[in-house]
Amino acid sequence: MFATARRTAVHLELRDAYTPDDPLFLRWLDGYVTSADIAEQEHEWAEIVRTAVGRGVTMRRVRVVSEPLAPFTRFEYEGAGALNEAAGEQVRWLPRRQAGGLCLPANDYWVLDDRLVRFGYFSGVGDYVGAELTDDPAVAEQCGSAFEGAWERAIPHKDYRPQ
Template sequence: MPPFHELIASTTRSAIHLEMRDTYTPNEPSFLRWKETGEVAVEEFWSDWKALVRATVTRGVTIRRARIVSEPITDFIRLEYEMTGPLNVAAGEQVRWLPRRQASDLALPGNDFWVFDDKLVRFGHFAGDGTFTEHELRDEPHVIQLCATAFEAVWERAIDHSEYKPL
């Protein structure tokens, strides 16, 4: 499995990411710090990500991220919301949020995913508690189409980060 930075480095036009879980990586250091102190430590824990996104966007790649979330949001999603401006948006990502109740009639893949240049899908698999288990790469046209179509349906309904106010 190529590392993410290699996948994004080979991307020339667009990368889209759909997140659909209410919790991720419960032992993530930035999450544990935030739970303990309330501090959003973007630079301490996420400076490499921020630099990678900034470099990718600078070379002309559009990065869009959409998150489907249950409301009221979980603690983990609250941290993601608080980090989105200083991390994702500041690095150059476009981010939108869709309350889960507004996604009921959308056909969605069973797992979170990235699509790179409409050529490759990277699914992320997680355990029930949000612990990451593995990635899966797929390049079949019907899988790429399913994910791209689902993402665009979410994106069309979702609320820009600057306007979204979570419950």
């Protein structure tokens, strides 16, 4: 999917937990994983980001988070600098209490080049259950607008201090 992006790829994350049985996350919970370990284990994502950014694609991600951070969100926070940002993806954090007044979709999504939207679906505990693609211009515009509203309020990773 990212190979088709030419200008932008934006991602809005709305959950506090994903893939609760992820072995890397479970080892992190036990204190055996550092941010460098996360970056090393997730090298495939880093390569996707580096390749897209190398083609001139701007990649941005907003994580809407509850505070204090849930364990999985803290795991993501600890890896964001060494993984996402080191690869060229810009990451911001939006505490849920600062998201009031924004109209955000009910599901996580990616928007590529303001035209293709990929919704990600997860169970109540965070297991991945599927995805849906749409190129409906109205949906792409709504999701793009919601992302931009969240982006403007969100705190850059280097400045965010989780509670």
